[in-house]
Amino acid sequence: MKKYLKVVSFILATILFLCLLSACSKDIPANLDFTLQKFKSNDVCIRNFDMYYGESDKVGIGFLEKLYDEKNNKEIIKKVFSDIKYIEKKVGILIEEKVNVYVLDTLLDTGFYVGGKNVYTTIEEIENDMYREALIRACYNLTEPWIIHGLSDYVFGEKKDNAYLTDYYKSTDDMSILGLFGGRFYEEWNTEDEIKIAKDTASSLVKYLIENNSVEELISQNVDIDFKRDWLKSIGVDREYENRYEGEFKNLRYSKSRDYSMIIQSDTAEYNMIPIEDASTGAEIEKFIYKDQQGRSYILKYLKENAPENFSYVRKNEKPSYYFLSDPMLKNIRSYALENGYISLGNKAIDHLHEYSHILIWPLYNSFHWQHEGIAEYLSMVVCPENYFIEISFDEELVSKDLTEFPEYYLLALEYYINHDGSIKIDNIDRRLWSDGLAYATLNSEGNWVRGYMPIYEFYKHIGGVKKYEGNELSYIQAASFTAYLIDNYSLDIFLEFCKNGSGADGFKRIFGVAYSEVKENWLEYLNR
Numbered sequence: 001m002k003k004y005l006k007v008v009s010f011i012l013a014t015i016l017f018l019c020l021l022s023a024c025s026k027d028i029p030a031n032l033d034f035t036l037q038k039f040k041s042n043d044v045c046i047r048n049f050d051m052y053y054g055e056s057d058k059v060g061i062g063f064l065e066k067l068y069d070e071k072n073n074k075e076i077i078k079k080v081f082s083d084i085k086y087i088e089k090k091v092g093i094l095i096e097e098k099v100n101v102y103v104l105d106t107l108l109d110t111g112f113y114v115g116g117k118n119v120y121t122t123i124e125e126i127e128n129d130m131y132r133e134a135l136i137r138a139c140y141n142l143t144e145p146w147i148i149h150g151l152s153d154y155v156f157g158e159k160k161d162n163a164y165l166t167d168y169y170k171s172t173d174d175m176s177i178l179g180l181f182g183g184r185f186y187e188e189w190n191t192e193d194e195i196k197i198a199k200d201t202a203s204s205l206v207k208y209l210i211e212n213n214s215v216e217e218l219i220s221q222n223v224d225i226d227f228k229r230d231w232l233k234s235i236g237v238d239r240e241y242e243n244r245y246e247g248e249f250k251n252l253r254y255s256k257s258r259d260y261s262m263i264i265q266s267d268t269a270e271y272n273m274i275p276i277e278d279a280s281t282g283a284e285i286e287k288f289i290y291k292d293q294q295g296r297s298y299i300l301k302y303l304k305e306n307a308p309e310n311f312s313y314v315r316k317n318e319k320p321s322y323y324f325l326s327d328p329m330l331k332n333i334r335s336y337a338l339e340n341g342y343i344s345l346g347n348k349a350i351d352h353l354h355e356y357s358h359i360l361i362w363p364l365y366n367s368f369h370w371q372h373e374g375i376a377e378y379l380s381m382v383v384c385p386e387n388y389f390i391e392i393s394f395d396e397e398l399v400s401k402d403l404t405e406f407p408e409y410y411l412l413a414l415e416y417y418i419n420h421d422g423s424i425k426i427d428n429i430d431r432r433l434w435s436d437g438l439a440y441a442t443l444n445s446e447g448n449w450v451r452g453y454m455p456i457y458e459f460y461k462h463i464g465g466v467k468k469y470e471g472n473e474l475s476y477i478q479a480a481s482f483t484a485y486l487i488d489n490y491s492l493d494i495f496l497e498f499c500k501n502g503s504g505a506d507g508f509k510r511i512f513g514v515a516y517s518e519v520k521e522n523w524l525e526y527l528n529r
Helices: 002-025 074-091 123-127 132-139 145-156 163-171 192-211 215-219 225-234 282-306 352-360 370-383 388-393 408-419 431-443 456-463 476-489 492-501 504-512 516-527
Strands: 035-039 049-055 059-064 099-104 118-122 253-255 262-265 270-273 321-323 342-344
Touching (some): 049 099, 059 074, 074 123, 074 132, 074 145, 099 123, 118 123, 132 145, 145 192, 163 192, 192 225, 262 282, 270 282, 282 352, 282 370, 282 492, 352 370, 370 388, 370 431, 370 476, 370 492, 388 431, 408 431, 431 516, 476 516, 492 504, 504 516
Parallel strands (some): 059 099, 270 321
Antiparallel strands (some): 035 049, 049 059, 253 262
């Protein structure tokens, strides 16, 4: 009897599929009018080519000139139209804007699809169905990898038994994969098991959303955290799901290139990435993007509220482009920023907000000296709560650690910090006091920590150098504390005025009304209080 029921079920499913296919075929045009057209390169496809292109109301198809064969292309055309109509029927939402499928001889460096309504693929990719995920992405103008994968699996995939997801989410200590951040789907950044869990979670969640009449939220890519909590319950997981990054990533677009295995673009920044020392996993990239988004917003708000006289100079709408170095021979070069918004982060992500601060207040620079490194260090380390310096310096178990192996400057800075009643709880760090502690420690010990000990004039020697005038004898970390001292005693606006119009000892006295040597002596007395 069971065998009979299986046969009947298979026959009914086959009939249903053929009916759907037949219904789809009615909307496939018998002929498209193909004409030879020129296509110019764009941000997605950096190639110029001649292409035979034909279109209907909803679909445009183009074949590279050398690939165009009216007779042999008919099956490809039929396949594309059939797949698109099947997507509409299965998802239940009509495609509103025209989708273009461009058939090339080779895939792009960025993959066969990057963004917008255009699919760049090959005949082979269409014939073996590999292009379908890209097609779904184009049909509904999707950008979220988890929705793209999950919807593709729902429309074209086979039925799965995802019971292991229940076991995973019941037992795991870290439920962050359920955040379904796009970086979790890239092979170079995650293990095979992590990618499988992310993809199967996406497929199961998409199926749950569609079956519970939430397809509109899905296509709008505005899925509330409550849907994920309800989905967990639906698979038998009675646990509370929380994620600090949930809902923080809006309008992110993902791609890759020959040099960068993951490129993430937002409305306010671009990230060109390869795995590096402190950002080598999907989870670490998620944290990095969050810290950068939060940090840039926080710094901009701080400047607006505390520097009203100079805020008009701030490059409020500048979109930074971050690059992790892809050349192994260059990975030890420190980070740097250029006026056009280019930021190289070398082999560490830690300096991202320091370099962004340079870009933000570039119009206020009349030269590069201690005050410019001091303000960038101040904004990124003292002002901004979301920074790596604090994270790597403190944790809630600090007092129970064996600190004997720590560098002398760190032990001295920590002693200074605690003696001045600084909290070591990570959510309550006094960033201003910690910068003073580090400055005090580096002024009263010996070491080779570049940021703490190397004078700014010495550091700049390898890139052309700066004048050895007053202030450039400070290191980065000392300049941060001294900058904070000046801002506390004068104001952020006056300090920025000094960045803009001051230079050397004469400029310092003209802006602050007192000699540099006198203020520095007062600052040292303050540190030694």
